[in-house]
């Protein structure tokens with residue numbers, strides 16, 4: 001078991017290393033709290049932030065947390081958990097193999113374990129169905145269809161691609177997306193696992209924690225109400241800054257845009273909000289918003305959690321309610337549940353105001 005295996009735990013080689021080391025999974029979940037904790041974090045961060053969180057310093061903890069995370073994801077009775085978890089593992093793998101491929105194209109760093117493109121292609125038996133061309137890559141139609149089938153944007157439809165004698169042209173970035181998909185399929189293989197009771201009982205606590213996070217997030221899916229006065233302080237602050245025409249750093253812009261998309265604003269409505277900003281570029285705003293909404297990307301992004309907002313310095317003026325929640329969307333949900341609050345949707349106010357004005361004029 002080495003750092004390379006911990007970096008790419010889904011590889012057959014990593015699985016073999018764990019087997020060779022004679023690891024007993026039941027003994028690990030019973031006695032190695034750090035492994036269970038990192039495993040819980042992998043699943044929980046995937047659910048909240050669509051990432052697996054920073055790796056543990058210990059190679060053993062990092063590597064063993066992967067099979068334990070798959071067990072935990074299997075024990076939570078909700079397919080969304082497994083979906084987000086497998087997506088987040090694949091996204092982390094992509095980030096890593098992109099780094100390694102870049103190293104491969106330049107000078108490989110001495111002593112750092114890296115994964116080259118050919119090895120990854122062989123891992124998924126893709127080496128004979130992908131070939132490099134002067135402009136990028138080509139993949140056979142059958143392999144292309146297999147891995148692009150679940151990619152949402154219409155650009156992946158075969159009818160939109162250049163085909164040449166059974167080979168589909170793809171760019172380097174597209175090949176990486178297809179490899180990411182192959183990783184996701186690998187992580188997903190066999191899930192949900194059938195977990196013996198003796199292991200399930202020991203994992204009661206992390207599973208309950210994830211279920212409670214899920215409950216908190218689940219509420220947000222129903223939101224389609226826009227009442228800025230009830231936004232959490234961080235989002236009110238970012239919205240004010242947008243409307244005052246300030247330039248926002250990428251992470252802040254992502255936070256407010258994804259929040260607005262998550263609570264039900266359309267791309268046109270979000271673009272309208274940014275229009276008041278002097279640095280506004282309609283095309284870029286529309287592109288970013290469609291990307292966040294999952295219209296032009298494989299993923300529909302969720303606004304960052306409080307932990308991420310804090311890490312980026314975007315958590316501003318937290319109040320008492322902030323102590324009780326872990327996600328800005330949960331804050332907003334609680335505020336919306338408050339019977340006393342004015343729930344007039346922002347989008348209806350203008351209509352209501354002009355109707356009132358007309359009524360007043362008639363009187």
Ligand code: SF4
Pocket residue numbers: 232233234235305306309310314315316317318319322323326327328331
């Ligand atoms: S604690 Fe969370 S909801 Fe409250 S201001 Fe900070 S990031 Fe926003």
